[in-house]
Amino acid sequence: MANQDRKALPLFPISVVTDLTELSARQVRYYEDKGLVMPVRSKGNRRLFSFYDVDRLLEIKELIDQGVNLAGIKQVLKVKTEQQEQNNQKEPVPEETEKMSEKDLHKMLRRELMESGYMNQSSLVKGELSRFYH
Numbered sequence: 001m002a003n004q005d006r007k008a009l010p011l012f013p014i015s016v017v018t019d020l021t022e023l024s025a026r027q028v029r030y031y032e033d034k035g036l037v038m039p040v041r042s043k044g045n046r047r048l049f050s051f052y053d054v055d056r057l058l059e060i061k062e063l064i065d066q067g068v069n070l071a072g073i074k075q076v077l078k079v080k081t082e083q084q085e086q087n088n089q090k091e092p093v094p095e096e097t098e099k100m101s102e103k104d105l106h107k108m109l110r111r112e113l114m115e116s117g118y119m120n121q122s123s124l125v126k127g128e129l130s131r132f133y134h
Contacts, residue, residue, distance in 0.1 A: 010040035010048035017049045021057045028057065034070060036060055036077065 014025050021028070031037050032047070037056050039047040049057075056077070063073045 007051040010042075010050050010053075012049040012054065014039075014047050014049070017054060017057065020054055021061060023057060023061055031057065031060055034074075036073065 012020070014028055017023075017028060018025050028037070028047075032039060037049075037053050037060075039049045039053055042048055059077075060073055063076060068076065
């Protein structure tokens with residue numbers, strides 16, 4: 001299972017999330033009501049949060065600490081999501097990596113290393129690195 005998939009797994013109950021984020025359960029439920037975070041519900045109707053949900057809540061908390069109101073937070077998160085989607089569309093993963101030249105691979109690796117972690121982008125090159133380790 002890929003790291004991206006693992007981060008999306010609903011693992012944490014609200015009690016753990018409140019400990020991790022230092023938000024109250026009421027605040028977490030409020031942000032859920034406003035559509036800022038969408039935890040998965042278990043069969044018993046318990047909220048289960050993923051790593052992504054926890055990251056989003058921490059980001060919301062930081063924005064509130066900076067004095068941003070709820071409408072502003074929604075706009076910030078919307079713009080950030082749109083930018084991530086555009087970045088994902090701009091750089092498609094090559095279908096046939098065996099035909100990629102070493103020079104192209106090095107360019108892609110260099111670009112990825114320069115942009116790594118920017119806007120929580122996933123690495124497109126991780127699968128390509130295996131070509132160097134036979």
